[in-house]
Amino acid sequence: MVTTTTRPTTDEIREWLDAVPDPEIPVISVIDLGIIRDVTWRGDTLEVAVTPTYSGCPATSVIAMDIETALRDRGLDKIRIVTQIAPPWTSDWLSDKGRMRLEGYGIAPPQAAGGPDRCPQCHSQDVERISQFGSTPCKAQWRCRECLEPFDYFKCI
Amino acid sequence: MAQATAKAPTHNEALFEYLLRMGDNSLVLGHRISEWCGIAPALEEDIALSNTALDLIGQTQMWLGLAGKVEGAGRSADDLAFLRDAWDFRNLLLLERPNGDFGQTMMRQFLFDAYQMLNLEALKTSSDQRIADIAAKAHKEASYHLERSRITVIALGDGTTESRTRMQAALDAHWPYIGEMFAADAVDIAMTHAGIAPDPASLRPAWDGIVLPALHEATLRVPDGDFAHRGGKDGVRHTEHLGHMLTTMQWMQRAYPGATW
Structure with missing residues (x-):
């Protein structure tokens, strides 16, 4: 009680x-x-x-x-x-701790510019979009042109 | 009460009808594009269409949930989705048409997304706060859908000879179904007067402003003529396709009434 x-x-x-x-x-x-x-x-x-x-x-x-x-x-x-x-x-409500953990987990955190600022693996800024959608409603698929790894991007909405 | 149905709708009747239109548009299109799940031309497109379908079905739950409350007869969003027959549906004819090829699906998506984004934007300032809240949520998703369908239509139109031919055929096939989006009837007029929803015709210039430049960029020719098929949003004359779609969509509840997870 x-x-x-x-x-x-x-x-x-x-x-x-x-x-x-x-x-x-x-x-x-x-x-x-x-x-x-x-x-x-x-x-x-x-x-x-x-x-x-x-x-x-x-x-x-x-x-x-x-x-x-x-x-x-x-x-x-x-x-x-x-x-x-x-x-x-809105994805603006993600905490700073959450954003850091997302990147550590291999998911690029949302950016106001509408795309990831760097590859979560090798941190190269040379990245390209594969698809606006991904494995869950909140993610899109991107790829790093430097290390060639595909990665998830947390959509900015 | 046959005479009563011929009269102008009461405020509550018009509101219920309007909410069914919003809910049925997202439900029918959401179901249609979910038919691509597992068979889309590329994995990324498959995932994108399924995610879009998911957003639309989520929006349906909000619109039909509110419709059920407004009606006050105890019907839930599920009851409205699974236990009404074709003539009780209030979606635009455009959305119940079969998917056709991938180009036809994406062209329909683009033509509707542009309309839906603008309509939801206007509904964000609805005099009915419940509608404004749903619209604010759905508008974000609709804007994202439009971004993708627009790029896809341009890429396929301004693509290979094969893809361009298919996109032109898709545009020609869908064009006679555009007019229904902008044609106001008694329900729309009642909603406009109450400050609940925009006059559908008022959305056309902005829609043209989004759609025509994109079609131009896609190297597609805008069809002549403004003939418009009607009968979807008032339920008077649905195409034969809706009933076939519902037999699949509603099968479980029809075969096993009241079945739950």
Whole structure:
């Protein structure tokens, strides 16, 4: 039973959520992805507002389930996950930590210019686009002309 | 109540109809292009079409979800998608036409993406906040789709003799279905008056501004004539293709009513 005196603060809960990985890109957390829009106590119920990255992203329902499971494991039992579509998600909401981890994982982070600034493998700036789409809704396919490796680019939207 | 249906629609009826149009456009096109999954000419194109389909189906859930709420009869987005028959669909005729070859699919995508991007842009300032919110989300995706379909149409038009011939044939085949996007009826007029949606005709100059230069760059000839097939968005006369599409799309719910994952 969670009471106002024993219940964790929303900051603590955000820390817990920072340990919940994105199911498709497990090196970044749901906090890094910028999809957790609000964490609020409503009476004895914790409400977490989640925004989808892309309208049809199949990971969305898995993410909601992962969040709920993680919070239950921490002893919370009254949890409400709400979908919030406005304002629409933007890749600008990726955290700096998330951007660094993406590159370390081999995915070039989004750039305002609309394409990767360098190859995540060899850091060459000589890169070309293969396709505007990729293995998940949030990625496009690029290739490095220096090391010849293809790589994922996190779309800027 | 046969007489009541002949009257101008009430605000709520018009709003419901309008939301069905938005939802059915993305549903029908989303299903159509998902038919390419596994058989597109190149892996990258296969993935791109499937991702576009995914965005469109995601948008459908939002539009038809809101339509169900507005109707107030307890129908969910799934009910509306899987349990209506062809005559209850409100999509543009252009979108239910079979995919044809890859060129025909991409030409249809481009002609619609340009319209959809502009329409969603206008809907972002809808007087109905729920519509404005969905539009803001969908507009980002539609803009991205347009970027790709535009480049593809130009590359294939200004490509080989074979690809150019196919793209010209695609444009000629789709052209008589363009007019329906911009023709207003009682539903559109009601929505325009309520500040909910733009007058469809007002989108045409901007659409021409996107489409005509791209077709020119693609070395394609814009067909003469402005004859427009109608009957999709009011459901009066769908083509025979929609029913065939629905038999595949709705098969599971029809064969096993109420089946869930």
